[in-house]
Amino acid sequence: MALWFPYLPADRLRQQEPNRIAQRPKRQSSAPPDAAPESPVVFVAKQKNALRLAAVDAAAQRQGLAPGMALADARVRVPGLIAVEADTAADRHWLGLLARSCTRFSPHVVPHPPDAIAIDIAGCEHLFGGEAGLTEALAEHVEQRGMTARIACAATAEAALALARHARLPVVEEGKAIRTLPVTALGLDDEATLGLVRAGLKSIGAVATRPRAALAARFGIEAVRALERLLGEEHRPGTPLRHQAPLRFERRFAEPVAHERAVAVAFAELLAEGAQVLEERGLGGRRFRLTLDRSDGAKRRLVIETGAPTRDAALVLRLFDERIASLADPLDPGFGYDRLLLHIPLAEPLVATQPALDGAEKADGRLAELIDRLSTRLGPGAIRRLVPNDSHIPEQAQLALPAIHALAPVRWPAPRSGEPPLRPLFLFDPPQPVEVIAEVPDGPPHRFRWKRNLHEVRLYEGPERIATEWWHLPPAPLPPA
Template sequence: MTRVISIWLPTFATDRLTRIRNASCAAQADRAFATTEAVAGARRLAAVNGAAAGAGLAPGLPLADARAVVPDLAVAESEPAADLRALRALARWCGRWTPTVAVEGLSGTGGAGLWLDVTGCAHLFGGETALLESVRDRLAALGLTVRVGMADTPGAAWAAARFLDGVPDGGAALIPPGAQRQLLGGLPVAALRLPPPARETLGRLGLRTLDDLLRRPRAPLSRRLGPEVWRRLDQLLGHAPEPLAPLRPAVAHRVRIAFAEPIGRTEDVAAALDDLLARLCGVMDQAGRGVRRLDLTVYRVDGTVTRARIGTGRPSRDPAHLARLFRERLDGLDAGFGIEVMGLDATRHQPMTPAQTTLAAETGADGARDSLPRLIDRLVERCGADNVVRLSAWRSHRPERAQRAVAPDAPQAAQDWPAHRAPRPVRLLRRPVPVIPPTEAGRTIPERIGGEWWQGPAGGEVVDLLRVEDPDGARAWIARDRVGWTKRGVFP
């Protein structure tokens, strides 16, 4: 049975600004406060907090009229982009309860909403009631006005959080499984998330509650109301699917640990990480897979979230090796006021077949085989992925383009490129050096390399290459093009 939590933050825009202001302004949280925007050359209210709404102000009211009602109204410029960034950050913070968190978006009047798919998660927090109260209390502790609802479908949870009677601001509405039709039938049709024209049409027809719609046959009203009304009603009742788009894709292999008391010492974080790695590697062993990329998510007490990521060059499920890769990340980890939850996700993994082990130490054949990949992993974590590369052959007749720097775990290039008939120098100069044209005595048969026309203007022009030898026996590679005679490389 699917269970979804809807989080409704009716004054998110003003709560965000109140939270980020300094202490002197934050102390005025009970003062009427609103954000404004320019509409047709006039300043109008975009969002209001609870105190302003209690004084009779509402979004859309001209600022001059609002000041006539509340002379000491505090205002600030509306910032929808900043509100959306903060909402996404809050969605990541909500990952402490479930990995499937979807952003509903901004309401246009300063409100915002989130969805949490908590299917199979409630028992980890003491049941659905305890989970719902935990979500409400922790969001309220962040200074947010919040209403939450839980039901079988996103639509039912959305309606319960916003319209269910008897749920005050800061309350929690829990709809038991399969009870949404009985408990939500008396709600207004606005609980179906319909646009204003559709709600007005339903009001003119005398259909004001969900029960009014459920008692009417659909066929006579379909042409007048359209399919949207019935689709929303079916989604609320669970008769039609409504998939959520999570902020982060769900991962198949994930482990987490919640602490009874917040931790902050690096030793404690490392011990918790060792436990997570041991559990995750056990799960990966049973699945016959090895990790290629791991994401460590740390949830702090103050509501902030930080992440650390490592990658491996080949599939691995060795906890000790993975812990060494995380060591550099833990040294710079800021625990803030304490860490209360840690999660570890295998965001990239591949099949990994078991290998026969021997009684020899790691310096044996198996250890020697794995030593280079493990060394590369440590270098990548310490120096950065872009700074650890290897040279790979490239299909080009031009010697300076016959190899490229690729990642250490990049697949080998195809070997069907024809070999060069003429020998190539052991070293190419970074920049060609102008030289005097060689005499006939020191020349060998020239080699002509045409321009790579398929590369466009960057393909270069035709160039003649000669192998010359000076009186001391040093041999060099001399090129002639329209620039003149230049030295390009040296032979052994």
């Protein structure tokens, strides 16, 4: 079964940045109130020193715009279109997320960039009531994610993809529908496709009537292989998404355990097991969750976070001790625990670090451990770190973020020697009145009075005009047509 997303870039942008393309032209006076047309959205990429359309949405396609058209020609046809720079990496990542979400229907899911997914449904379709039920479930699944998709089913992945892209759905007879597809369904390069059309072979059925040896001699062996895959004569297995087992480690007891020492030993074994698995995967945990199940059915969950990825079992154990010590309601084993569950929901790559030549421990590691301990004991928002922010408004030029979420201290730009600071060192809240005397309006001050004291100005720099960031303002309404 294949899913083709004809408007994937536009659907992705509407989900991730709805305000970016939410602008719509004003309605005509004669149109009904609920008939506001959408602004066409096109995605632009530079091709051969010219801006051309790389993708369009449904509204742009209805108005005659298509990929490959020059942006200038598209603006002449549709003056009110919205042009957005194409982001191939974001589209590929979005397709990967969609493919991973489809693993609930089958474990064998293969993304086909830039805009399609193939799913091997052998042995899975009966769980959803057959192919029709699975198709309906997939359509509802992608619709809930705001995506427009065409779904088709065939004997091979290539045939299903070709039917989804080029056939009129629903397909009644697979073999007949495949033979009526255009030669572009073969997926060959532009030169080979143009050669087939010039030879009078405009459909898959016309190509299938020709001897395979003659096709291979003139258009290459890839053309023959693509034809055989469409006709179901050759099967090429795809590379499905890799599925890694979740980082969950469990200890069950035959009899409920209430002794603190026995629970601590079992938890230390879980941490050691988790550290070994993290090392095998090259990861380090950032969030650890411990669930204690009592024999009477009550559950208690403890969560800790670290500022940097780690697989140090001793460090994680100390952080859990800090968390337990800071509980307002102490842990009560009751009649004992019958299960311990350690889950690591957040893990990141952990690379090896070079220690100091003298064997001394770096200060950064001790500082990170201190931040983890204080944040665990006092709360994530109690310890904060100032980081620079890209804003020309002075009060927004820095942010106070939780130190445990800022992985590493950001180095602030060092001022040049002999130069005054670009911004004031202190800001007063509320502002304090200053009386300024200048020769000309908006000119440099000669003297000013602050807190009843008169100050003479010897040197000055500026002025710097600080205004609202215009790129964050809502778009101005369009003039009436």
